[in-house]
Amino acid sequence: MSLRRQEPSNRVTLLNAAARLIAMGGPQSLSARSLAAATGMSPMAVYTNFGSMNGIVREIARDGFKRLERLLMLAGQTDDPVADMAVLGRIYRYNAMTNGHAFEVMFGSSNLAGFALTEEDRQHGRYTLSMVVECAQRCVAASRFTPDDPVLIAHHMWIGVHGTTMLELGRYLVPPYDGNGFLEQQLTSLMVGAGDERDRAKASVAASHGRFISNFGPAM
Protein backbone atom coordinates (compact mmCIF):
# COMPACT_ATOMS: atom_id res chain seq x y z
CA MET A 1 0.00 0.00 0.00
CA SER A 2 1.27 3.41 -0.90
CA LEU A 3 2.10 5.84 1.85
CA ARG A 4 1.00 8.77 -0.27
CA ARG A 5 -2.12 10.54 0.95
CA GLN A 6 -4.83 8.84 -1.04
CA GLU A 7 -6.52 10.96 -3.64
CA PRO A 8 -10.24 11.69 -3.31
CA SER A 9 -12.63 8.90 -4.22
CA ASN A 10 -14.49 9.06 -7.50
CA ARG A 11 -17.63 9.81 -5.55
CA VAL A 12 -16.08 12.93 -4.03
CA THR A 13 -14.53 13.94 -7.34
CA LEU A 14 -17.92 13.74 -9.02
CA LEU A 15 -19.58 15.70 -6.24
CA ASN A 16 -17.01 18.48 -6.45
CA ALA A 17 -17.28 18.64 -10.23
CA ALA A 18 -21.07 18.78 -10.00
CA ALA A 19 -20.96 21.63 -7.51
CA ARG A 20 -18.53 23.51 -9.71
CA LEU A 21 -20.64 22.99 -12.83
CA ILE A 22 -23.78 24.20 -11.07
CA ALA A 23 -21.98 27.21 -9.61
CA MET A 24 -20.58 28.14 -13.00
CA GLY A 25 -23.43 27.64 -15.43
CA GLY A 26 -26.46 26.90 -13.33
CA PRO A 27 -28.31 23.63 -12.87
CA GLN A 28 -28.96 23.20 -16.57
CA SER A 29 -25.26 22.86 -17.29
CA LEU A 30 -25.11 19.74 -15.16
CA SER A 31 -25.44 16.54 -17.14
CA ALA A 32 -24.07 13.04 -16.97
CA ARG A 33 -21.87 13.74 -19.96
CA SER A 34 -20.62 17.14 -18.83
CA LEU A 35 -19.77 15.51 -15.53
CA ALA A 36 -17.92 12.79 -17.39
CA ALA A 37 -16.00 15.32 -19.43
CA ALA A 38 -15.08 17.36 -16.36
CA THR A 39 -13.79 14.37 -14.42
CA GLY A 40 -12.30 12.28 -17.21
CA MET A 41 -14.66 9.45 -16.33
CA SER A 42 -17.59 8.08 -18.26
CA PRO A 43 -21.27 8.87 -17.63
CA MET A 44 -21.51 5.41 -16.14
CA ALA A 45 -19.59 6.54 -13.04
CA VAL A 46 -22.53 8.72 -12.01
CA TYR A 47 -24.79 5.70 -11.90
CA THR A 48 -22.50 3.44 -9.94
CA ASN A 49 -21.97 6.18 -7.34
CA PHE A 50 -25.35 7.87 -7.15
CA GLY A 51 -27.82 5.66 -8.93
CA SER A 52 -29.10 8.44 -11.16
CA MET A 53 -28.65 12.09 -11.99
CA ASN A 54 -31.42 12.74 -9.51
CA GLY A 55 -29.25 11.09 -6.89
CA ILE A 56 -26.32 13.43 -7.35
CA VAL A 57 -28.64 16.43 -7.44
CA ARG A 58 -30.13 15.35 -4.13
CA GLU A 59 -26.64 15.06 -2.70
CA ILE A 60 -25.90 18.62 -3.82
CA ALA A 61 -29.06 19.78 -2.07
CA ARG A 62 -28.09 18.00 1.13
CA ASP A 63 -24.67 19.63 1.05
CA GLY A 64 -26.39 22.96 0.56
CA PHE A 65 -28.47 22.43 3.68
CA LYS A 66 -25.36 21.47 5.63
CA ARG A 67 -23.62 24.63 4.49
CA LEU A 68 -26.61 26.74 5.49
CA GLU A 69 -26.74 25.07 8.87
CA ARG A 70 -23.03 25.70 9.44
CA LEU A 71 -23.43 29.35 8.53
CA LEU A 72 -26.47 29.81 10.74
CA MET A 73 -24.53 28.45 13.69
CA LEU A 74 -22.21 31.44 13.38
CA ALA A 75 -25.05 33.72 14.44
CA GLY A 76 -24.48 33.04 18.13
CA GLN A 77 -26.72 33.72 21.08
CA THR A 78 -26.65 37.05 22.88
CA ASP A 79 -28.92 38.66 25.43
CA ASP A 80 -30.77 40.35 22.54
CA PRO A 81 -32.58 37.40 20.97
CA VAL A 82 -34.37 39.62 18.46
CA ALA A 83 -31.02 40.79 17.14
CA ASP A 84 -29.94 37.15 17.03
CA MET A 85 -33.02 36.40 14.96
CA ALA A 86 -32.21 39.25 12.58
CA VAL A 87 -28.67 37.94 12.17
CA LEU A 88 -30.11 34.54 11.25
CA GLY A 89 -32.17 36.23 8.56
CA ARG A 90 -29.17 38.09 7.19
CA ILE A 91 -27.15 34.89 7.07
CA TYR A 92 -29.96 33.12 5.25
CA ARG A 93 -29.90 35.70 2.50
CA TYR A 94 -26.10 35.74 2.48
CA ASN A 95 -26.06 32.01 1.88
CA ALA A 96 -28.56 32.30 -0.95
CA MET A 97 -26.74 35.17 -2.65
CA THR A 98 -23.32 33.52 -2.51
CA ASN A 99 -24.78 30.18 -3.56
CA GLY A 100 -27.53 31.21 -5.92
CA HIS A 101 -27.58 28.16 -8.16
CA ALA A 102 -27.31 25.68 -5.32
CA PHE A 103 -30.13 27.52 -3.59
CA GLU A 104 -32.27 27.08 -6.68
CA VAL A 105 -31.60 23.37 -6.57
CA MET A 106 -32.65 23.25 -2.92
CA PHE A 107 -35.80 25.30 -3.16
CA GLY A 108 -36.66 25.71 -6.81
CA SER A 109 -39.82 23.93 -7.80
CA SER A 110 -37.40 21.36 -8.93
CA ASN A 111 -39.68 19.03 -10.81
CA LEU A 112 -39.39 21.40 -13.75
CA ALA A 113 -36.36 19.49 -14.93
CA GLY A 114 -37.52 16.18 -13.57
CA PHE A 115 -35.38 16.59 -10.50
CA ALA A 116 -37.31 15.98 -7.32
CA LEU A 117 -36.32 16.01 -3.69
CA THR A 118 -37.53 13.19 -1.51
CA GLU A 119 -39.36 13.56 1.74
CA GLU A 120 -36.09 12.76 3.50
CA ASP A 121 -34.34 15.62 1.73
CA ARG A 122 -37.03 18.06 2.75
CA GLN A 123 -36.69 16.84 6.30
CA HIS A 124 -33.10 18.05 6.24
CA GLY A 125 -34.37 21.44 5.16
CA ARG A 126 -36.88 21.56 7.97
CA TYR A 127 -34.28 20.52 10.48
CA THR A 128 -32.29 23.61 9.60
CA LEU A 129 -35.24 25.53 10.99
CA SER A 130 -34.58 24.19 14.49
CA MET A 131 -32.03 26.90 15.09
CA VAL A 132 -34.65 29.51 14.29
CA VAL A 133 -37.15 27.78 16.56
CA GLU A 134 -34.70 27.93 19.45
CA CYS A 135 -34.16 31.62 18.83
CA ALA A 136 -37.91 32.24 18.70
CA GLN A 137 -38.21 30.54 22.08
CA ARG A 138 -35.71 32.96 23.53
CA CYS A 139 -37.55 35.89 21.99
CA VAL A 140 -40.74 34.75 23.68
CA ALA A 141 -38.94 34.05 26.95
CA ALA A 142 -37.54 37.59 26.87
CA SER A 143 -41.10 38.89 26.39
CA ARG A 144 -40.12 40.41 23.08
CA PHE A 145 -42.51 38.25 21.05
CA THR A 146 -46.10 37.47 21.96
CA PRO A 147 -46.30 33.99 23.47
CA ASP A 148 -47.04 31.51 20.71
CA ASP A 149 -45.83 28.25 19.27
CA PRO A 150 -42.10 28.84 18.58
CA VAL A 151 -42.28 26.58 15.56
CA LEU A 152 -45.01 28.76 14.14
CA ILE A 153 -43.01 31.92 14.78
CA ALA A 154 -39.96 30.35 13.18
CA HIS A 155 -41.98 29.53 10.11
CA HIS A 156 -43.09 33.15 9.84
CA MET A 157 -39.49 34.31 9.99
CA TRP A 158 -38.38 31.70 7.51
CA ILE A 159 -41.15 32.49 5.07
CA GLY A 160 -40.53 36.21 5.20
CA VAL A 161 -36.84 35.94 4.52
CA HIS A 162 -37.26 33.05 2.12
CA GLY A 163 -39.85 34.95 0.10
CA THR A 164 -37.59 37.96 -0.17
CA THR A 165 -34.69 35.80 -1.22
CA MET A 166 -36.61 33.84 -3.81
CA LEU A 167 -38.03 36.95 -5.44
CA GLU A 168 -34.60 38.53 -5.49
CA LEU A 169 -33.08 35.44 -7.08
CA GLY A 170 -35.95 35.40 -9.57
CA ARG A 171 -35.17 39.01 -10.46
CA TYR A 172 -38.59 40.20 -9.43
CA LEU A 173 -37.16 42.98 -7.27
CA VAL A 174 -36.29 45.99 -9.40
CA PRO A 175 -34.73 49.31 -8.39
CA PRO A 176 -35.18 51.17 -6.22
CA TYR A 177 -36.23 48.07 -4.29
CA ASP A 178 -33.08 45.97 -4.10
CA GLY A 179 -33.04 42.94 -1.89
CA ASN A 180 -30.47 44.45 0.41
CA GLY A 181 -32.42 47.45 1.59
CA PHE A 182 -35.52 45.35 1.37
CA LEU A 183 -34.40 42.81 3.91
CA GLU A 184 -33.66 45.68 6.26
CA GLN A 185 -37.31 46.72 6.46
CA GLN A 186 -38.55 43.18 6.13
CA LEU A 187 -36.72 42.16 9.28
CA THR A 188 -38.28 44.96 11.32
CA SER A 189 -41.75 44.14 10.00
CA LEU A 190 -41.27 40.49 10.88
CA MET A 191 -40.24 41.28 14.45
CA VAL A 192 -43.16 43.67 14.89
CA GLY A 193 -45.51 41.13 13.35
CA ALA A 194 -44.28 38.60 15.89
CA GLY A 195 -45.09 40.96 18.70
CA ASP A 196 -42.04 43.11 19.33
CA GLU A 197 -42.49 46.80 20.00
CA ARG A 198 -41.56 48.77 16.89
CA ASP A 199 -38.77 50.92 18.30
CA ARG A 200 -37.11 48.05 20.08
CA ALA A 201 -37.36 45.95 16.92
CA LYS A 202 -35.73 48.70 14.89
CA ALA A 203 -32.91 48.98 17.41
CA SER A 204 -32.27 45.23 17.46
CA VAL A 205 -32.33 44.96 13.67
CA ALA A 206 -29.90 47.86 13.43
CA ALA A 207 -27.64 46.21 15.98
CA SER A 208 -27.74 42.95 14.04
CA HIS A 209 -26.33 44.71 11.00
CA GLY A 210 -23.03 45.45 12.73
CA ARG A 211 -22.80 41.95 14.10
CA PHE A 212 -23.39 40.46 10.67
CA ILE A 213 -20.84 42.73 9.00
CA SER A 214 -18.18 41.83 11.53
CA ASN A 215 -18.64 38.16 10.73
CA PHE A 216 -19.22 38.21 7.00
CA GLY A 217 -17.57 41.41 5.84
CA PRO A 218 -19.06 44.51 4.25
CA ALA A 219 -19.47 42.78 0.90
CA MET A 220 -23.17 42.28 1.48
Added chain:
Amino acid sequence: MSLRRQEPSNRVTLLNAAARLIAMGGPQSLSARSLAAATGMSPMAVYTNFGSMNGIVREIARDGFKRLERLLMLAGQTDDPVADMAVLGRIYRYNAMTNGHAFEVMFGSSNLAGFALTEEDRQHGRYTLSMVVECAQRCVAASRFTPDDPVLIAHHMWIGVHGTTMLELGRYLVPPYDGNGFLEQQLTSLMVGAGDERDRAKASVAASHGRFISNFGPAM
Protein backbone atom coordinates in the same frame (compact mmCIF):
# COMPACT_ATOMS: atom_id res chain seq x y z
CA MET B 1 -65.83 31.57 -47.60
CA SER B 2 -67.58 29.25 -45.20
CA LEU B 3 -70.24 30.63 -42.95
CA ARG B 4 -69.37 28.14 -40.20
CA ARG B 5 -67.90 29.61 -37.07
CA GLN B 6 -64.19 29.29 -37.72
CA GLU B 7 -62.37 26.81 -35.55
CA PRO B 8 -59.58 28.04 -33.25
CA SER B 9 -56.25 28.87 -34.82
CA ASN B 10 -53.39 26.44 -34.46
CA ARG B 11 -51.78 28.90 -32.08
CA VAL B 12 -54.74 28.75 -29.72
CA THR B 13 -55.03 24.99 -30.09
CA LEU B 14 -51.40 24.58 -29.10
CA LEU B 15 -51.76 26.93 -26.18
CA ASN B 16 -54.78 25.05 -24.86
CA ALA B 17 -53.05 21.71 -25.27
CA ALA B 18 -49.97 23.03 -23.48
CA ALA B 19 -52.02 24.30 -20.57
CA ARG B 20 -53.81 20.98 -20.34
CA LEU B 21 -50.56 18.99 -20.44
CA ILE B 22 -49.01 21.13 -17.71
CA ALA B 23 -52.12 20.94 -15.56
CA MET B 24 -52.23 17.17 -15.94
CA GLY B 25 -48.66 16.00 -15.59
CA GLY B 26 -46.69 19.04 -14.59
CA PRO B 27 -44.23 21.09 -16.60
CA GLN B 28 -42.02 18.11 -17.36
CA SER B 29 -44.76 16.45 -19.37
CA LEU B 30 -44.74 19.34 -21.82
CA SER B 31 -42.59 18.68 -24.87
CA ALA B 32 -42.67 19.56 -28.51
CA ARG B 33 -43.58 15.99 -29.38
CA SER B 34 -46.21 15.52 -26.69
CA LEU B 35 -47.73 18.75 -27.91
CA ALA B 36 -47.66 17.42 -31.45
CA ALA B 37 -49.31 14.17 -30.39
CA ALA B 38 -52.00 15.98 -28.43
CA THR B 39 -52.91 18.30 -31.29
CA GLY B 40 -52.33 16.04 -34.27
CA MET B 41 -49.78 18.49 -35.60
CA SER B 42 -46.04 18.13 -35.91
CA PRO B 43 -43.44 19.53 -33.51
CA MET B 44 -42.66 22.11 -36.16
CA ALA B 45 -45.94 23.91 -35.47
CA VAL B 46 -44.59 25.00 -32.10
CA TYR B 47 -41.72 26.77 -33.77
CA THR B 48 -43.72 28.58 -36.41
CA ASN B 49 -46.13 29.83 -33.75
CA PHE B 50 -43.90 30.46 -30.76
CA GLY B 51 -40.32 30.36 -31.99
CA SER B 52 -39.25 27.84 -29.41
CA MET B 53 -40.49 25.76 -26.52
CA ASN B 54 -39.38 28.59 -24.31
CA GLY B 55 -41.74 30.82 -26.24
CA ILE B 56 -44.83 28.75 -25.51
CA VAL B 57 -43.81 28.40 -21.87
CA ARG B 58 -43.55 32.17 -21.62
CA GLU B 59 -47.01 32.46 -23.10
CA ILE B 60 -48.34 30.07 -20.46
CA ALA B 61 -46.75 32.22 -17.78
CA ARG B 62 -48.33 35.36 -19.20
CA ASP B 63 -51.72 33.69 -19.24
CA GLY B 64 -51.13 32.71 -15.64
CA PHE B 65 -50.51 36.31 -14.69
CA LYS B 66 -53.64 37.38 -16.52
CA ARG B 67 -55.68 34.79 -14.64
CA LEU B 68 -54.24 35.92 -11.32
CA GLU B 69 -55.01 39.52 -12.17
CA ARG B 70 -58.58 38.67 -13.07
CA LEU B 71 -59.06 36.80 -9.81
CA LEU B 72 -57.55 39.59 -7.74
CA MET B 73 -59.99 42.03 -9.25
CA LEU B 74 -62.79 40.08 -7.62
CA ALA B 75 -61.55 41.18 -4.19
CA GLY B 76 -63.34 44.50 -4.39
CA GLN B 77 -62.89 47.62 -2.35
CA THR B 78 -64.76 48.14 0.90
CA ASP B 79 -64.40 50.61 3.75
CA ASP B 80 -62.16 48.07 5.52
CA PRO B 81 -59.02 48.19 3.37
CA VAL B 82 -57.15 45.81 5.65
CA ALA B 83 -59.82 43.19 5.07
CA ASP B 84 -59.53 43.92 1.36
CA MET B 85 -55.83 43.29 1.62
CA ALA B 86 -56.42 40.00 3.39
CA VAL B 87 -58.84 38.93 0.67
CA LEU B 88 -56.15 39.66 -1.91
CA GLY B 89 -53.82 37.37 0.00
CA ARG B 90 -56.39 34.60 0.15
CA ILE B 91 -57.04 34.88 -3.55
CA TYR B 92 -53.32 34.72 -4.28
CA ARG B 93 -53.06 31.41 -2.49
CA TYR B 94 -56.30 30.17 -4.04
CA ASN B 95 -54.90 30.84 -7.48
CA ALA B 96 -51.69 29.00 -6.66
CA MET B 97 -53.45 25.98 -5.17
CA THR B 98 -55.90 25.57 -8.04
CA ASN B 99 -53.17 26.17 -10.59
CA GLY B 100 -50.16 24.59 -8.96
CA HIS B 101 -48.25 23.60 -12.05
CA ALA B 102 -48.84 26.86 -13.85
CA PHE B 103 -47.75 28.68 -10.73
CA GLU B 104 -44.51 26.73 -10.77
CA VAL B 105 -43.93 27.82 -14.32
CA MET B 106 -44.51 31.44 -13.36
CA PHE B 107 -42.38 31.54 -10.25
CA GLY B 108 -40.30 28.40 -10.17
CA SER B 109 -36.63 29.08 -10.56
CA SER B 110 -37.40 28.16 -14.08
CA ASN B 111 -33.94 27.99 -15.52
CA LEU B 112 -33.69 24.52 -14.06
CA ALA B 113 -35.14 23.12 -17.24
CA GLY B 114 -33.65 25.77 -19.46
CA PHE B 115 -36.89 27.72 -19.42
CA ALA B 116 -36.34 31.36 -18.61
CA LEU B 117 -38.69 34.29 -18.39
CA THR B 118 -37.64 37.53 -20.00
CA GLU B 119 -37.55 40.90 -18.34
CA GLU B 120 -40.81 41.68 -20.12
CA ASP B 121 -42.48 38.63 -18.64
CA ARG B 122 -41.43 39.59 -15.14
CA GLN B 123 -42.80 43.05 -15.76
CA HIS B 124 -46.21 41.47 -16.22
CA GLY B 125 -45.77 39.82 -12.86
CA ARG B 126 -44.87 43.05 -11.19
CA TYR B 127 -47.79 44.81 -12.78
CA THR B 128 -50.10 42.42 -11.03
CA LEU B 129 -48.81 43.96 -7.84
CA SER B 130 -50.40 47.30 -8.70
CA MET B 131 -53.69 46.16 -7.25
CA VAL B 132 -51.96 45.44 -3.97
CA VAL B 133 -50.24 48.81 -4.08
CA GLU B 134 -53.56 50.56 -4.47
CA CYS B 135 -54.95 48.64 -1.50
CA ALA B 136 -51.90 49.53 0.59
CA GLN B 137 -52.50 53.18 -0.20
CA ARG B 138 -56.04 52.92 1.15
CA CYS B 139 -54.74 51.16 4.28
CA VAL B 140 -52.37 54.06 4.89
CA ALA B 141 -55.05 56.62 4.09
CA ALA B 142 -57.33 54.98 6.65
CA SER B 143 -54.50 55.25 9.20
CA ARG B 144 -54.44 51.49 9.59
CA PHE B 145 -50.87 51.13 8.29
CA THR B 146 -47.95 53.33 9.23
CA PRO B 147 -47.30 55.88 6.48
CA ASP B 148 -44.74 54.44 4.11
CA ASP B 149 -44.12 53.84 0.44
CA PRO B 150 -47.19 51.83 -0.68
CA VAL B 151 -45.07 49.92 -3.16
CA LEU B 152 -42.84 48.82 -0.33
CA ILE B 153 -45.82 47.75 1.76
CA ALA B 154 -47.25 45.86 -1.19
CA HIS B 155 -43.98 44.01 -1.62
CA HIS B 156 -44.08 42.95 2.02
CA MET B 157 -47.57 41.56 1.57
CA TRP B 158 -46.65 39.85 -1.64
CA ILE B 159 -43.53 38.29 -0.20
CA GLY B 160 -45.29 37.01 2.89
CA VAL B 161 -48.07 35.33 0.98
CA HIS B 162 -45.79 34.24 -1.84
CA GLY B 163 -43.36 32.66 0.59
CA THR B 164 -46.11 30.73 2.29
CA THR B 165 -47.47 29.58 -1.03
CA MET B 166 -44.14 28.49 -2.42
CA LEU B 167 -43.22 26.51 0.66
CA GLU B 168 -46.63 24.86 0.63
CA LEU B 169 -46.29 23.94 -3.03
CA GLY B 170 -42.78 22.65 -2.32
CA ARG B 171 -44.20 20.45 0.44
CA TYR B 172 -42.10 22.10 3.10
CA LEU B 173 -45.10 22.66 5.35
CA VAL B 174 -45.87 19.50 7.32
CA PRO B 175 -48.68 18.83 9.80
CA PRO B 176 -49.81 20.34 12.01
CA TYR B 177 -48.76 23.38 10.01
CA ASP B 178 -50.86 23.22 6.87
CA GLY B 179 -50.86 26.14 4.51
CA ASN B 180 -54.49 26.90 5.20
CA GLY B 181 -54.24 27.62 8.89
CA PHE B 182 -50.86 29.08 8.27
CA LEU B 183 -52.07 31.80 5.99
CA GLU B 184 -54.59 32.75 8.64
CA GLN B 185 -51.90 33.74 11.13
CA GLN B 186 -49.58 34.98 8.43
CA LEU B 187 -52.13 37.55 7.30
CA THR B 188 -52.53 38.96 10.79
CA SER B 189 -48.79 39.15 11.29
CA LEU B 190 -48.38 40.95 7.99
CA MET B 191 -51.00 43.54 8.89
CA VAL B 192 -49.46 44.10 12.31
CA GLY B 193 -46.01 44.29 10.78
CA ALA B 194 -47.31 46.97 8.43
CA GLY B 195 -48.54 48.98 11.38
CA ASP B 196 -52.08 47.89 12.11
CA GLU B 197 -53.16 47.44 15.69
CA ARG B 198 -53.28 43.75 16.52
CA ASP B 199 -56.93 43.41 17.53
CA ARG B 200 -58.18 45.39 14.58
CA ALA B 201 -55.98 43.33 12.28
CA LYS B 202 -57.40 40.12 13.68
CA ALA B 203 -60.93 41.36 13.19
CA SER B 204 -60.31 42.42 9.60
CA VAL B 205 -58.59 39.15 8.72
CA ALA B 206 -61.48 37.24 10.25
CA ALA B 207 -63.94 39.32 8.27
CA SER B 208 -62.00 38.69 5.07
CA HIS B 209 -62.49 34.96 5.53
CA GLY B 210 -66.23 35.21 5.10
CA ARG B 211 -65.91 37.50 2.12
CA PHE B 212 -63.51 35.09 0.46
CA ILE B 213 -65.70 32.07 1.10
CA SER B 214 -68.74 33.78 -0.36
CA ASN B 215 -66.85 34.40 -3.59
CA PHE B 216 -64.83 31.24 -3.96
CA GLY B 217 -66.77 28.66 -2.02
CA PRO B 218 -65.85 26.73 1.09
CA ALA B 219 -63.56 24.38 -0.84
CA MET B 220 -60.48 26.18 0.36
Added chain:
DNA sequence: AGGATGGCATAACACCGTTACCCCACGGAA
Protein backbone atom coordinates in the same frame (compact mmCIF):
# COMPACT_ATOMS: atom_id res chain seq x y z
C1' DA C 1 -54.91 31.75 -64.06
C1' DG C 2 -50.60 32.09 -62.34
C1' DG C 3 -47.21 33.27 -59.09
C1' DA C 4 -45.52 34.39 -54.54
C1' DT C 5 -45.89 33.63 -49.68
C1' DG C 6 -46.02 31.25 -45.60
C1' DG C 7 -47.35 27.55 -42.51
C1' DC C 8 -46.71 22.78 -41.61
C1' DA C 9 -44.88 17.80 -42.19
C1' DT C 10 -40.75 15.09 -42.77
C1' DA C 11 -36.50 13.84 -41.37
C1' DA C 12 -32.31 14.67 -39.56
C1' DC C 13 -28.75 16.46 -35.88
C1' DA C 14 -26.95 16.93 -31.41
C1' DC C 15 -27.88 16.42 -27.00
C1' DC C 16 -30.07 14.28 -22.83
C1' DG C 17 -30.79 10.23 -18.98
C1' DT C 18 -30.38 5.58 -18.69
C1' DT C 19 -28.97 0.74 -19.31
C1' DA C 20 -27.02 -3.76 -21.14
C1' DC C 21 -22.79 -5.55 -21.87
C1' DC C 22 -18.08 -6.39 -21.23
C1' DC C 23 -13.53 -5.88 -19.59
C1' DC C 24 -10.25 -5.61 -16.26
C1' DA C 25 -8.19 -4.66 -11.97
C1' DC C 26 -8.44 -5.87 -7.56
C1' DG C 27 -9.21 -9.03 -3.16
C1' DG C 28 -9.27 -13.35 -0.97
C1' DA C 29 -8.62 -18.43 -1.04
C1' DA C 30 -6.09 -22.46 -2.05
Added chain:
DNA sequence: TTCCGTGGGGTAACGGTGTTATGCCATCCT
Protein backbone atom coordinates in the same frame (compact mmCIF):
# COMPACT_ATOMS: atom_id res chain seq x y z
C1' DT D 1 1.90 -18.04 -6.58
C1' DT D 2 -2.22 -18.96 -8.91
C1' DC D 3 -6.84 -18.90 -9.51
C1' DC D 4 -11.36 -17.26 -9.16
C1' DG D 5 -15.00 -14.08 -8.02
C1' DT D 6 -16.53 -9.60 -7.46
C1' DG D 7 -17.49 -5.16 -8.69
C1' DG D 8 -16.43 -0.61 -10.57
C1' DG D 9 -16.25 1.72 -14.80
C1' DG D 10 -15.75 2.09 -20.11
C1' DT D 11 -18.37 1.32 -24.58
C1' DA D 12 -22.20 1.63 -27.11
C1' DA D 13 -26.82 1.59 -27.68
C1' DC D 14 -32.04 3.01 -26.86
C1' DG D 15 -35.52 6.20 -26.51
C1' DG D 16 -36.35 10.64 -25.40
C1' DT D 17 -35.50 15.86 -25.81
C1' DG D 18 -35.14 20.75 -28.44
C1' DT D 19 -34.13 22.40 -32.74
C1' DT D 20 -33.56 23.03 -37.76
C1' DA D 21 -32.99 22.35 -43.05
C1' DT D 22 -35.76 20.97 -46.59
C1' DG D 23 -39.68 20.69 -49.32
C1' DC D 24 -44.56 20.45 -50.21
C1' DC D 25 -48.94 22.46 -50.57
C1' DA D 26 -52.66 25.50 -49.65
C1' DT D 27 -53.80 30.02 -49.69
C1' DC D 28 -54.01 34.76 -51.15
C1' DC D 29 -52.96 38.47 -54.16
C1' DT D 30 -52.26 40.11 -58.74
